[in-house]
Amino acid sequence: MIAVGEQKHLQWSEAQYTRGNELLRLGQQERKLSKLAEAIDAYHAALTGISRARLPRQWARIENNIGIATFMIGERANDQERISEAIGIFRQALDEGRLAQSAADRGATLKNLGIALLALGQRKGERGALSEAVASFEDALKELDPDRSPAEWAAIKVYFGDALIGSAALERQTENRSRAIMAYREALAVFARIGAPRERAMVQVKLGSALLANGDAERDILSAIDASREALKALSGEADSMQRLRAEIGLGNALKRWGESTSDRISLEEAVDSYRRSLSMLTRRDSPLIWASVQNNLGGALAILGRIEGDATKMREAISAFRSALEEWTPERAMRENEIVRRNIVRASSALESVK
Structure with a gap:
């Protein structure tokens, strides 16, 4: 039986x-x-x-929420120390509730730990953190029944895919990228089944990017085009503006890749249109590096078209787009990208001389 004094403490704790x-x-x-x-x-x-x-279960639940708030502060302030602190808090919550937590609570805490590890790994380029994130999401999925909690299960599958993509980028592992593609497709199937078109569209954007990064196989490029187009059909309104921008850029990249590999003018012209729509959705001031990336990709698509058609006007437009990219991709801010664009300008200038 709980004493009166302890009951008051519990009530006060619950209020807090x-x-x-x-x-x-x-x-x-x-x-x-x-x-x-x-x-x-x-x-x-x-x-x-x-x-x-x-009361280890209640203690672990409160610790988990402290971790969530700490992580949010770290993420929004770009404070890696606070993100690392959040990781420690989530681990402590898991340890405290090891025997008392419900499967749902443990799954939620494992998911939160994975999200924090993923953020740290992406910011610092840490393979260890990304590998731990993959493991945390895998463990979280084991705690959930996809039939009883389909939306939460699918959301964790998407995070799992994100962690695999991050790991693949650092380690150049095609296996992890293939696992990520499978995870995204599994999440898409669940979101389609439960009727979640917006969530499905967001995953389509990720799937398209992963497929395009997977190589130059015809099937992957065409699937990336389809995924990006499907996403754009479902994304609308101010709340979806960033996801729509990503889908538009992804569509442009996939069309450009296909047009370049097949010398298909229509695909290249569609890629140019997609990049120009992307630029209309961007402000250079708010997203200078993304703006520069789109300008470079626009220049690339125009340059390929110019060479195929022998069109000097398109070559000049390509060079102009490349030069715009250099305004933000300076040697100080993006040395590698600056060098790539300068080489693009040299090639485009040489091609322009040959088509004059």
């Missing part, structure tokens, strides 16, 4: 936990770091009102 949840919600919604910091304080206050030994 509820307050922390509301502050966490506001911090997510309003993107205010101060609200997230207040949420952490409320959660720490909640922990003082319960016994870790007697």
Whole structure:
């Protein structure tokens, strides 16, 4: 039987936990770091009102939420130390609730740990963190029943794919990229089954990018084109603007790859149109490096068209796009990319002389 004094402590702890949840919600919604910091304080206050030994499940749940708030602060402030701190908190929550956590709670904490590890691995280029993220998502999936929690299971599958893509990029592993493609397709099947078109479209964007990175196989390029087009059909409105931009860029990249490999003018012209639509969705001030990347890709598509058609006007347009890219891809900000674009200009200038 719980003593009266202990009951009051538990009630106070529950009130602080509820307050922390509301502050966490506001911090997510309003993107205010101060609200997230207040949420952490409320959660720490909640922990003082319960016994870790007697209530390990509740303790682990509060620790998990402290980790979420800490991670959000780290991600929004680009603070790697706070992200690392969040990783430690999630691990502690898993350790504390090892025997008491429900499968759902443990799966959620493993997912959160994976997300934090993925963010750290992507920022620092750490293979170890990305490998741990893959393992965390795999463990999280084991805790969930895809039939009982299909949306959550599919969301974790997508994160799992993201971690595999990150690992493949660092280690140049085609195996991990192939596993990621499979994970994205499994998630797509679930989102289609439960009727989640927006989530499905977002995964189509990722799938298209992964397929294109997988090589120059005809099947992969055509599948990437189809995935990007399917995504664009479902994405609309202000809330989807960034995903629509990614899909548009992905479509341009896939069409350019196909047009270049087959000398298909129609695909190259569609790629040019796709890149120009992408530029109309971008502001150079807010996204200078993405803007430069699209300008470079636009220049590449125009240059290929110019060579195929012997069109000096398109070659000049290509050179102009390359030069625009250099305005943001300076040697100080993007040395490797700057060198690539300069080589593109040399090739395009040489081709222009031959078609004059």
